[in-house]
Amino acid sequence: MKYEELDQFIKNSNYQYLPHLSVDCVVFGFHENQLKVLLMKMKHADKWGLPGGFVKPEESLETAAGRVLQERTGLDNIFLQQFHVFSDPDRSDTATKVDFLKNAGKAFLKDDWFLQRFLSVGFYALVDFSTVNPTPDPLSEACAWLEISEVKSLIFDHNHILNKALEVLRLQLNYQPIGYNLLPDKFTMPELQKLYETILNRPLDRRNFQRKILSYGILRQLKEKRKGVAHKAPYLYSFDLRKYQKALKEGLQDVW
Amino acid sequence: MKYEELDQFIKNSNYQYLPHLSVDCVVFGFHENQLKVLLMKMKHADKWGLPGGFVKPEESLETAAGRVLQERTGLDNIFLQQFHVFSDPDRSDTATKVDFLKNAGKAFLKDDWFLQRFLSVGFYALVDFSTVNPTPDPLSEACAWLEISEVKSLIFDHNHILNKALEVLRLQLNYQPIGYNLLPDKFTMPELQKLYETILNRPLDRRNFQRKILSYGILRQLKEKRKGVAHKAPYLYSFDLRKYQKALKEGLQDVW
Numbered sequence: 001m002k003y004e005e006l007d008q009f010i011k012n013s014n015y016q017y018l019p020h021l022s023v024d025c026v027v028f029g030f031h032e033n034q035l036k037v038l039l040m041k042m043k044h045a046d047k048w049g050l051p052g053g054f055v056k057p058e059e060s061l062e063t064a065a066g067r068v069l070q071e072r073t074g075l076d077n078i079f080l081q082q083f084h085v086f087s088d089p090d091r092s093d094t095a096t097k098v099d100f101l102k103n104a105g106k107a108f109l110k111d112d113w114f115l116q117r118f119l120s121v122g123f124y125a126l127v128d129f130s131t132v133n134p135t136p137d138p139l140s141e142a143c144a145w146l147e148i149s150e151v152k153s154l155i156f157d158h159n160h161i162l163n164k165a166l167e168v169l170r171l172q173l174n175y176q177p178i179g180y181n182l183l184p185d186k187f188t189m190p191e192l193q194k195l196y197e198t199i200l201n202r203p204l205d206r207r208n209f210q211r212k213i214l215s216y217g218i219l220r221q222l223k224e225k226r227k228g229v230a231h232k233a234p235y236l237y238s239f240d241l242r243k244y245q246k247a248l249k250e251g252l253q254d255v256w
Numbered sequence: 257m258k259y260e261e262l263d264q265f266i267k268n269s270n271y272q273y274l275p276h277l278s279v280d281c282v283v284f285g286f287h288e289n290q291l292k293v294l295l296m297k298m299k300h301a302d303k304w305g306l307p308g309g310f311v312k313p314e315e316s317l318e319t320a321a322g323r324v325l326q327e328r329t330g331l332d333n334i335f336l337q338q339f340h341v342f343s344d345p346d347r348s349d350t351a352t353k354v355d356f357l358k359n360a361g362k363a364f365l366k367d368d369w370f371l372q373r374f375l376s377v378g379f380y381a382l383v384d385f386s387t388v389n390p391t392p393d394p395l396s397e398a399c400a401w402l403e404i405s406e407v408k409s410l411i412f413d414h415n416h417i418l419n420k421a422l423e424v425l426r427l428q429l430n431y432q433p434i435g436y437n438l439l440p441d442k443f444t445m446p447e448l449q450k451l452y453e454t455i456l457n458r459p460l461d462r463r464n465f466q467r468k469i470l471s472y473g474i475l476r477q478l479k480e481k482r483k484g485v486a487h488k489a490p491y492l493y494s495f496d497l498r499k500y501q502k503a504l505k506e507g508l509q510d511v512w
Contacts, residue, residue, distance in 0.1 A: 018276050021375070057373065061343040085341060085377055087317040117313065119277070121341055174511040175431045196512055204512050212511065255430040255468065256452060256460050 017054035019113060022120040023065045024052035024158065025080060026165035027073075028199075029129030029145050030182050035198045036145040037162060038073060038134060039154070043141050044103035045096070049155035050162065051143070052120065065123040073143050074135035079181070080123040083168045084161075087119040091157045124165040128182050170200060175251045177218050180239050188226055188234040189213075216252045218244045273310035275369060278376040279321045280308035280414065281336060282421035283329075285385030285401050286438050291454045292401040293418060294329060294390060295410070299397050300359035301352070305411035306418065307399070308376065321379040329399050330391035335437070336379040339424045340417075343375040347413045380421040384438050426456060431507045433474050436495050444482055444490040445469075472508045474500045 027038040039048045053068030055061060065080045097115050101108045108115065129145055136143035148166070153159065172178070179187075179195055193209045213219065220240050225233035283294040295304045309324030311317060321336045353371050357364045364371065385401055392399035404422070409415065428434070435443075435451055449465045469475065476496050481489035 018373075018375075020274050020277070055343075055375075058345050059343075060345060061341055061375065082341060085317055085338060087311075087315075089314050089316060117274075119274075119311075119317065171431065171507050174507045174509070175427065200512060209512065251427050251430045253430070256456060256465065 017056060020116060020118055021055050022052055022118045023055065023061060023068055024050045024086075024120045024122055024161055025065055025069045026050060026122060026124040026162055027069065027075065027078065028124065028126045028165075028169065029132075030126060030195060030198065031129045033194050033198055035148050035201075036129060037148055037151065038075075038129075039144060039146050039151070040072065040136060040140045041142040042100070042139055042155075045100050045155060047153065047155040048146075048151075049158045061121050061123075065121070072137045072140065075127070075132050078125045078127060080125045082121055082123050084122045084164055085119055086122060086157060086161055086164075088157065089117060091120070092118050093156065096155065120161070122161050122165060124169065126169070126178065126182055173199060175253075177216065177239070177244050177247045177252060180241070180244055186222060186224070186236040186238050188236060190234065192237070216247065218247055218252075273312060276372060276374055277311050278308055278374045279311065279317060279324055280306045280342075280376045280378055280417055281321055281325045282306060282378060282380040282418055283325065283331065283334065284380065284382045284421075284425070285388075286382060286451060286454065287385045289450050289454055291404050291457075292385060293404055293407065294331075294385075295400060295402050295407070296328060296392060296396045297398040298356070298395055298411075301356050301411060303409065303411040304402075304407075305414045317377050317379075321377070328393045328396065331383070331388050334381045334383060336381045338377055338379050340378045340420055341375055342378060342413060342417055342420075344413065345373060347376070348374050349412065352411065376417070378417050378421060380425065382425075382434065382438055429455060431509075433472065433495075433500050433503045433508060436497070436500055442478060442480070442492040442494050444492060446490065448493070472503065474503055474508075 025038075029036040029038060038051060040051050041048050051069055051072040053064070053072060055064040056067075059067070061082060062080065065082070066078065069075050069078055069080065094115055098108075101112070101114065134143045134145070151159070151162065154162065173196060178199075179192055182195060183191060189210055190206075192213065193204060193206065196209065197204050218240055219237045222236040222238060224236050226236060227233070281294075285292040285294060294307060296307050297304050307325055307328040309320070309328060311320040312323075315323070317338060318336065321338070322334065325331050325334055325336065350371055354364075357368070357370065390399040390401070407415070407418065410418065429452060434455075435448055438451060439447060445466055446462075448469065449460060449462065452465065453460050474496055475493045478492045478494060480492050482492060483489070
């Protein structure tokens with residue numbers, strides 16, 4: 001394609017979206033014990049960045065974030081949670097945006113909608129990346145899962161947004177349950193522990209982990225054991241969804 | 257005053273502020289074992305609401321929230337934390353705003369800046385209200401501390417914003433320290449416990465509370481005891497600010 005779509009996009013934006021406001025999505029993927037993040041490479045820009053976009057006049061932020069992620073990556077029905085608004089007036093430098101428009105061969109005015117200041121609402125989600133197939137939109141050259149440790153310098157303040165999301169996720173591990181939608185319906189204790197270890201990026205004590213996670217009452221131990229294991233087959237667990245949901249809202253335990 | 261200031265405010269807003277974006281501040285006050293919230297009664301509106309305002313083109317949200325609170329209530333140097341963006345497209349109903357403008361005797365156009373949709377970023381803070389003296393701004397009839405349990409129906413979705421702030425605060429008690437800036441430099445264990453009980457709105461077991469709070473390592477027991485107490489004078493404590501700050505960032509304890 002030529003630049004018609006891009007032109008149309010930027011032109012339409014003057015009317016179709018709320019000014020000054022964007023959303024950026026930090027989608028963490030967990031697969032085979034690795035923590036990855038979904039990134040995109042925009043055409044005409046030399047760097048990778050988070051999938052992001054704008055808010056329509058009739059949309060809530062949650063609706064906008066879901067739509068943006070779907071349109072840009074093909075990912076559907078992802079449960080995204082807002083975690084912070086990034087509002088430093090200098091966060092999206094104009095020079096980068098001017099370069100982008102120039103590289104795209106597009107004429108623009110000094111007060112172009114696209115060149116103005118944007119406050120961005122950060123959303124994050126955790127998904128099992130084996131179930132999804134990210135596809136770049138027409139504005140993007142690529143859309144791919146990168147291992148967290150391999151992420152280099154991103155566009156604008158996207159490294160900062162990614163790090164903040166990681167910080168929130170790790171803090172959240174201390175007071176909210178995770179795992180549903182990330183693990184299969186039935187899983188073993190070592191599999192659940194590995195998820196926590198991957199996010200925290202360090203090994204955990206097996207017995208301490210088991211004692212703690214069981215004390216929250218969000219797990220159901222099943223009668224079945226993992227099949228196909230020679231001996232000492234581990235028990236299978238599933239989440240007690242009612243208690244899981246309650247813990248999401250009220251916290252994992254009543255500390256006080 | 258007549259309506260000149262109000263006129264000027266709304267007129268200026270077309271140029272001075274980012275469109276569609278507001279901030280609302282939930283300021284909790286703790287004093288004599290009561291949890292209160294700072295509310296304002298706008299002139300020409302029949303209801304109370306949270307102190308709120310708009311964002312200037314060159315401001316971060318944090319700067320804007322601090323300025324708004326200062327301008328509207330006289331409160332200065334309050335540490336405000338953003339906790340959620342309220343973005344339901346129907347959250348600020350136009351009818352209420354039209355009534356407000358009519359009651360103020362102001363002419364307005366159908367696409368008036370003030371009548372358009374607003375997304376509001378919620379900020380919250382905890383302060384010792386004995387140290388502050390809230391003063392209403394020219395747009396407001398009153399500015400007062402109301403006991404949480406006595407708060408009636410507020411303007412727009414402000415009850416929802418207040419409830420969400422309370423929910424976040426109570427959840428936060430499970431993983432982040434509170435108390436600094438709310439209690440005097442030196443305080444007794446019962447005083448700290450009362451703060452937690454007030455926020456959680458229920459009594460706590462004395463021994464359990466003491467064991468738990470000491471286990472976090474954020475307190476320093478002082479050699480002095482509370483003076484002027486006949487017998488069994490309680491020990492005084494202060495916060496270990498370095499550990500307190502660390503716990504704010506990383507969580508009260510490493511659960512895993």
